Amino acid sequence: MSKSNGKPPPKRELVIVAAKIPRGIVSRLDRAAGNSWDTRNTVIRSILEQYLTGQLVRADNAPLEFSESIGLP
Numbered sequence: 001m002s003k004s005n006g007k008p009p010p011k012r013e014l015v016i017v018a019a020k021i022p023r024g025i026v027s028r029l030d031r032a033a034g035n036s037w038d039t040r041n042t043v044i045r046s047i048l049e050q051y052l053t054g055q056l057v058r059a060d061n062a063p064l065e066f067s068e069s070i071g072l073p
Contacts, residue, residue, distance in 0.1 A: 007037070021048070025047070029044050
């Protein structure tokens with residue numbers, strides 16, 4: 001991957017991945033990640049890895065079901 005210069009990577013370096021993610025998670029990830037592509041990608045990758053592997057938990061420490069949405073700080 002090329003180094004970030006504040007711009008998205010070239011299309012030739014992108015891979016299409018499809019996943020159904022609750023809308024609430026996506027909007028909160030977008031707000032949490034800010035404007036930096038490096039920060040955005042790091043936050044999104046980390047949260048999605050945890051969510052899709054079942055490691056992400058709610059504030060009351062209950063495991064998330066894939067059908068549930070969550071509230072991120």
